[in-house]
Amino acid sequence: MTRKILVLPGDGIGPEITAQASRVLAACQARGLDIEVEEALVGGAAYDAFGEPLPAATLDKARGADAILLGAVGGPQWDTIEDLAKRPEKGLLGLRKNLGLFANLRPAILYPQLAEASSLKPEIVSGLDIMIVRELTGGIYFGQPRGIEEREGERVGFNTYVYSESEIERIGRVAFEMAQKRGKKLCSVDKANVLEVTILWREVMERLAPEYPDVELSHMYVDNAAMQLVRAPKQFDVVVTGNMFGDILSDAAAMLTGSIGMLPSASLNESGQGMYEPCHGSAPDIAGQNLANPLATILSVAMMLRYSLGEAALAGRIEAAVGKVLDDGLRTADIASAGKKMVSTSEMGDAVLTAF
Amino acid sequence: MTRKILVLPGDGIGPEITAQASRVLAACQARGLDIEVEEALVGGAAYDAFGEPLPAATLDKARGADAILLGAVGGPQWDTIEDLAKRPEKGLLGLRKNLGLFANLRPAILYPQLAEASSLKPEIVSGLDIMIVRELTGGIYFGQPRGIEEREGERVGFNTYVYSESEIERIGRVAFEMAQKRGKKLCSVDKANVLEVTILWREVMERLAPEYPDVELSHMYVDNAAMQLVRAPKQFDVVVTGNMFGDILSDAAAMLTGSIGMLPSASLNESGQGMYEPCHGSAPDIAGQNLANPLATILSVAMMLRYSLGEAALAGRIEAAVGKVLDDGLRTADIASAGKKMVSTSEMGDAVLTAF
Ligand SMILES: CC(C)[C@H](C(=O)O)[C@@H](O)C(=O)O
Ligand SMILES: CC(C)[C@H](C(=O)O)[C@@H](O)C(=O)O
Numbered sequence: 001m002t003r004k005i006l007v008l009p010g011d012g013i014g015p016e017i018t019a020q021a022s023r024v025l026a027a028c029q030a031r032g033l034d035i036e037v038e039e040a041l042v043g044g045a046a047y048d049a050f051g052e053p054l055p056a057a058t059l060d061k062a063r064g065a066d067a068i069l070l071g072a073v074g075g076p077q078w079d080t081i082e083d084l085a086k087r088p089e090k091g092l093l094g095l096r097k098n099l100g101l102f103a104n105l106r107p108a109i110l111y112p113q114l115a116e117a118s119s120l121k122p123e124i125v126s127g128l129d130i131m132i133v134r135e136l137t138g139g140i141y142f143g144q145p146r147g148i149e150e151r152e153g154e155r156v157g158f159n160t161y162v163y164s165e166s167e168i169e170r171i172g173r174v175a176f177e178m179a180q181k182r183g184k185k186l187c188s189v190d191k192a193n194v195l196e197v198t199i200l201w202r203e204v205m206e207r208l209a210p211e212y213p214d215v216e217l218s219h220m221y222v223d224n225a226a227m228q229l230v231r232a233p234k235q236f237d238v239v240v241t242g243n244m245f246g247d248i249l250s251d252a253a254a255m256l257t258g259s260i261g262m263l264p265s266a267s268l269n270e271s272g273q274g275m276y277e278p279c280h281g282s283a284p285d286i287a288g289q290n291l292a293n294p295l296a297t298i299l300s301v302a303m304m305l306r307y308s309l310g311e312a313a314l315a316g317r318i319e320a321a322v323g324k325v326l327d328d329g330l331r332t333a334d335i336a337s338a339g340k341k342m343v344s345t346s347e348m349g350d351a352v353l354t355a356f
Numbered sequence: 357m358t359r360k361i362l363v364l365p366g367d368g369i370g371p372e373i374t375a376q377a378s379r380v381l382a383a384c385q386a387r388g389l390d391i392e393v394e395e396a397l398v399g400g401a402a403y404d405a406f407g408e409p410l411p412a413a414t415l416d417k418a419r420g421a422d423a424i425l426l427g428a429v430g431g432p433q434w435d436t437i438e439d440l441a442k443r444p445e446k447g448l449l450g451l452r453k454n455l456g457l458f459a460n461l462r463p464a465i466l467y468p469q470l471a472e473a474s475s476l477k478p479e480i481v482s483g484l485d486i487m488i489v490r491e492l493t494g495g496i497y498f499g500q501p502r503g504i505e506e507r508e509g510e511r512v513g514f515n516t517y518v519y520s521e522s523e524i525e526r527i528g529r530v531a532f533e534m535a536q537k538r539g540k541k542l543c544s545v546d547k548a549n550v551l552e553v554t555i556l557w558r559e560v561m562e563r564l565a566p567e568y569p570d571v572e573l574s575h576m577y578v579d580n581a582a583m584q585l586v587r588a589p590k591q592f593d594v595v596v597t598g599n600m601f602g603d604i605l606s607d608a609a610a611m612l613t614g615s616i617g618m619l620p621s622a623s624l625n626e627s628g629q630g631m632y633e634p635c636h637g638s639a640p641d642i643a644g645q646n647l648a649n650p651l652a653t654i655l656s657v658a659m660m661l662r663y664s665l666g667e668a669a670l671a672g673r674i675e676a677a678v679g680k681v682l683d684d685g686l687r688t689a690d691i692a693s694a695g696k697k698m699v700s701t702s703e704m705g706d707a708v709l710t711a712f
Contacts, residue, residue, distance in 0.1 A: 074549065089549040119587055124475045140496075140517060141550055148552050151520070157556030158518040161496060165510045191600070193430065193445040194497055196504050200513030224637075226608040227616070230586065231475055244547070248604060252582040260583070281580075 003309055005037045006065035008058070008095075011044040011078075011088055012282025013292035013345075014071025020294035020349030021069060021301050027356055028305070028314055035309075038065075042095065043073030043088035043282075047081070053091030054098075062095055067308040068275040069300060070095075072282035096136050101267035101275055102167070103174045104136040104246065105303075108233075108253035108263065113326040117258030117335050120230075130236045130253055131182060133175040134246025136267055138167045141243045161197050163242065168204040170270075175240035176212040183237035187218045189225045189245055201242065222249070229253055254279045261293030261334040264300035266307050274308040276300035286333075290344040293332040295322055298352055321355035328355075359665055361393045362421035364414070364451075367400040367434075367444055368638025369648035369701075370427025376650035376705030377425060377657050383712055384661070384670055391665075394421075398451065399429030399444035399638075403437070409447030410454075418451055423664040424631040425656060426451075428638035452492050457623035457631055458523070459530045460492040460602065461659075464589075464609035464619065469682040473614030473691050476586075486592045486609055487538060489531040490602025492623055494523045497599045517553050519598065524560040526626075531596035532568040539593035543574045545581045545601055557598065578605070585609055610635045617649030617690040620656035622663050630664040632656035642689075646700040649688040651678055654708055677711035684711075 007022055009015040025037055040058040047053050053073070062068055073088040081087050095101070110118065110128040118125045143160030150156075172188075179186040188205040190198035202219055209217045220228065222245045228235060229249065233256050241249060254260045263279040278296030286292055299322060305315040330351050331340040343351065363378055365371040381393055396414040403409050409429070418424055429444040437443050451457070466474065466484040474481045499516030506512075528544075535542040544561040546554035558575055565573045576584065578601045584591060585605065589612050597605060610616045619635040634652030642648055655678060661671040686707050687696040699707065 079549075084552065084555065087549060093550070119476050119480045121475055121477055143514070146552050148556050154521045155556060156518060156520045157551075157553035158499070158516060159551045159553050160514060160516055162512060162514040164507070164512045191603075193435075193443060194449070195513075195515045196440065196502050197513035197515050199440065200504050200511060223603045223607040226582065226604045227611040230608055230611040231614075245604075247547075247579045248582045248601075251579040252586055252608065255583040255586040258587075 001034070003035045003066040004064060005035050006061050006068045007037060007039045008042040008068060008070045009039065009045070010042055010071040010073040010282065011075050012072055012284045012287040014073070014282055016288070016290065016345050017278065017292050017294040017297040018069060018071040020345060020352070021297040023349055023353060024298050024301050024318060024356065027353055031314070033311065033314060042070070042091040044075055044078040046091060047078060047086060047088060051086070053086060053088050054094040059094070059098055062099060066273065067304045068095070069297070069304060070275055070277040071297065072278065072280065074282050075284040093141065095275060096267060097142060099273065099275065100137060100269040102135060102137040103171060103268045104134040105178070105266045105268070106132040106134060106250040106254065106263070106279055108132065108250070108257055110257045111259060111262055111326060114257070114259045114262065114335055116337055118256060119258060120256055125233060125256055128233055128257060130233060131178055131238045132246060132250040132253055133171065133178055133238060133240045134250055135167065135171040135242050138163055139243035161195065161244070163197050163201060165200065165204055168201050169208065171240060172205050172208045175238055176208060176215050179215045179238040180212060184214055185216050185218070185237035187220055187225070187236055187239050189220050189222050189239060189241035189249065191222050192219070193221060198242070205240070225249055226252060229256065250279070259335050261332065262295050262299065264296050264303045266303045268307060272308060274304060276304040290346055291333050292345050293334050294345050294348055298322060317356060321352050324355040325351040357390070359391050359422040360420060361391050362417050362424045363393060363395045364398040364424060364426045365395065365401070366398055366427040366429040366638065367431050368428055368640045368643040370429070370638055372644070372646065372701050373634065373648050373650040373653040374425060374427040376701060376708070377653040379705055379709055380654050380657050380674060380712065383709055387670070389667065389670060398426070398447040400431055400434040402447055403434060403442060403444060407442070409442060409444050410450040415450070415454055418455060422629065423660045424451070425653070425660060426631055426633040427653065428634065428636065430638050431640040449497065451631060452623060453498060455629065455631065456493060456625040458491060458493040459527060459624045460490040461534070461622045461624070462488040462490060462606040462610065462619070462635060464488065464606070464613055466613045467615060467618055467682060470613070470615045470618065470691055472693055474612060475614060476612055481589060481612055484589055484613060486589060487534055487594045488602060488606040488609055489527065489534055489594060489596045490606055491523065491527040491598050494519055495599035517551065517600070519553050519557060521556065521560055524557050525564065527596060528561050528564045531594055532564060532571050535571045535594040536568060540570055541572050541574070541593035543576055543581070543592055543595050545576050545578050545595060545597035545605065547578050548575070549577060554598070561596070581605055582608060585612065606635070615691050616652075617688065618651050618655065620652050620659045622659045624663060628664060630660060632660040646702055647689050648701050649690050650701050650705050654678060673712060677708050680711040681707040
C-alpha cells in the first residue's frame with residue numbers, strides 16, 4: 001500500500017532544508033519504499049499566498065497523509081500581523097490541534113563528533129541522551145478563555161492553563177512507555193507548589209506509576225528542572241511535561257548539545273500518524289543563502305520512517321549516513337569548527353545521499 | 357530614626373544561613389547602623405507551630421518592617437499537605453502579595469574566584485553579569501479563576517495567566533530604570549506568538565521605550581531566551597519578564613554561574629520596602645548539618661542596605677568582605693574545588709565577620 005507523505009516547507013530556511021530531506025525521501029523511494037510525496041503551503045508562505053496560515057486545502061492534505069514533514073514557520077515580516085489567528089505560528093498550532101498530535105517527542109542527543117560545539121564542559125554533556133515528551137495539544141497554548149479586553153478602565157490580557165485528567169493520562173502513558181524502552185527513568189516536571197493544574201498533573205502521573213513498575217518516576221519543579229538541565233543534564237532519561245514548560249525545557253535541552261541544527265522531533269496522534277520537524281526554527285537571518293543545516297530535517301525523515309512508517313531499517317541507514325558525513329568532517333556553518341570542512345546546505349545533502 | 361528589620365529564617369537551611377546573616381547585621385549595628393532586628397516564623401516552621409504558613413503576627417511584623425530578610429521555605433515533609441493554601445510556599449507568596457513586592461531583582465553574576473564552578477565553558481561565562489527583573493505579584497501565580505473541578509465526568513485543573521497594562525507598566529519602568537543604571541540594554545521575554553497576555557506585555561514595553569531613549573529594548577520568545585542563556589548568556593544585560601517565566605529563567609541564569617549559593621535577590625514594592633533572600637532554596641537534604649553556604653544570604657543583607665536602607669557604603673563593605681574570603685580560598689561544600697579550604701556555614705560566617 002502506497003503511503004502518503006506531505007511535505008510542508010514553511011518559511012525562512014524551511015524550503016532549503018526540506019528540499020534536502022525530500023531528496024532523501026526520493027532516495028528511499030528508489031530503494032523500494034512505496035510512498036507518494038506531495039507539497040503544500042503553511043505558515044507565512046500560506047498567508048502570503050492565501051491570507052491564511054493554514055489553508056483548508058493544506059489541512060485536508062495533512063489529514064489524508066500518513067506522515068508530514070515540516071520545515072519551520074515564522075519570520076519578522078509576519079510578526080506585525082494584528083490578528084494573531086493569521087500569524088504563521090497558528091498554521092503550526094492548527095495542524096497540531098486538528099490532527100490531534102498530542103505527543104511531542106524531542107530528543108536532546110550529543111553527537112560525539114560535535115562534542116566541542118556545546119557551550120557546556122565536555123564532562124557535563126558527553127554522552128547526553130535525553131528524551132523530552134511534551135504535551136502538544138493542550139495546556140495554556142489552547143486553553144479558553146483567552147484574549148485582551150477592557151476591565152476597570154484598562155486593558156487586561158489573559159490566557160488559561162488547563163488540563164483534564166484524560167489529557168494528562170494520555171501523555172503520561174506515552175512517556176512511561178518511552179521510559180520502558182530506554183533507561184527506565186521518568187521525571188515529570190510541574191509547578192505543583194503553586195499551580196493547581198499541575199497538582200492534578202502530578203496526581204495523575206502518580207496514579208499511572210504502578211502500571212509501569214519497571215519505571216522509576218520522579219517529580220521536579222520546573223524552575224529546578226531548568227537549573228538541573230544546566231548543572232547536570234545527564235541525570236535525566238525521559239522527561240514529561242506540559243505544552244508551555246515543554247517548549248522552554250526542550251529548547252534549553254537541545255541547546256545543551258550545541259547542535260540544535262542536528263535535532264529532529266516527532267509529534268504523534270493516537271493512531272500513530274505523525275508530523276516530523278527539526279527542533280530549530282525558521283532562522284530568517286540566514287534564509288535563502290544555502291547556509292542552513294539540513295541534518296535535523298533529514299533526521300526527521302528517519303524518525304518518520306521509524307515511528308509512522310514502520311521502516312526502522314531504512315531509518316537506521318539514514319542515521320548511519322548522517323554519522324558518516326560527520327565522521328568525514330563535513331560541517332555546516334552552525335556546527336563549524338577548526339580543521340573541519342565547511343559545506344553548504346545542498347553540499348551537506350549531497351554528502352548524505354552519497355553515504356546513504 | 358531606628359529602622360526595623362524582620363528576619364524570617366523559614367525552613368531547611370534557612371535558620372543556619374540567616375543566623376550568619378544576622379551576625380553581619382549585628383556587626384553593622386556595632387558600626388553605628390541604627391536598626392532593630394526581630395525574628396518571626398514563616399513557611400513550614402510557621403505551619404508546624406501555628407497551622408498557618410503565614411500567621412497574622414508574622415504578616416503584621418512584616419508590614420511594620422523597613423526591610424525583611426528571608427532564609428528559604430519548603431521541604432518534603434510539607435509537600436503532602438492536602439490544602440495548597442497551607443503549604444510553606446504560600447507563606448512566601450502571601451508575603452509577596454500582601455506587601456505588594458512586585459519587583460523581583462535577581463542578579464546572575466559570575467564570581468571570578470569561582471569561575472571553575474560553572475558547568476559552562478569559561479569563555480562562555482567569564483565576566484557574566486545579568487540582572488533579571490521578574491514581576492512577582494501577578495501573572496499565573498495569582499490569577500483567578502484557579503482550581504481543580506469536575507467537568508464532563510472528569511477532573512480538570514486550571515489556572516489563569518493574567519496581566520493588566522498597569523501591572524506591566526510598573527515592572528517595565530523598574531526594568532528600564534535598571535537598564536539605565538547598567539549596560540543600557542533591556543530584553544523583554546514573552547511568548548507573544550502564542551499567548552495574548554504576552555502580546556499586551558510586549559505592547560506596553562514598546563510604549564514605554566520612547567521614555568527611555570538611552571535604553572535599547574529588544575524582545576525574545578521565552579523558548580529562545582532559555583536557549584540563548586545556555587548558548588551565549590553574555591548577550592544579556594537586563595532581562596524583564598513575568599512571574600512564571602521569570603521563575604524559570606532566573607534559576608537557569610543563576611545556575612549558569614555554578615554558584616547559586618552566592619546569589620542574593622531583592623523583592624521591592626512601590627515605597628521601596630523590600631524583602632531580601634538568597635536565590636537558592638531550602639535544601640532540606642543538607643539542613644541542620646552546618647554545611648550550607650551562607651554567602652547568598654549575607655549578600656542579601658548587602659542588597660538590603662543598598663536598596664531599602666540607603667547604606668551603599670556599608671553594603672560595599674560587606675561585598676568586599678565576601679570577596680576577601682573567596683580570595684583567601686575559603687569555600688563551603690557547594691563551591692568547593694581542589695586546593696581550596698573547605699569550611700562550614702558558621703566558619704564562613706566567622707571569616708566574613710573577620711574581613712568586615
Ligand atoms: C513556533 C511556536 C508556536 C512553537 C511552539 O511554541 O510550540 C515552537 O516554539 C515549537 O516549540 O515548536
Ligand atoms: C518557592 C516558590 C513558590 C518560589 C516561586 O516559584 O516563586 C521560588 O521558586 C522562587 O523563585 O522564589
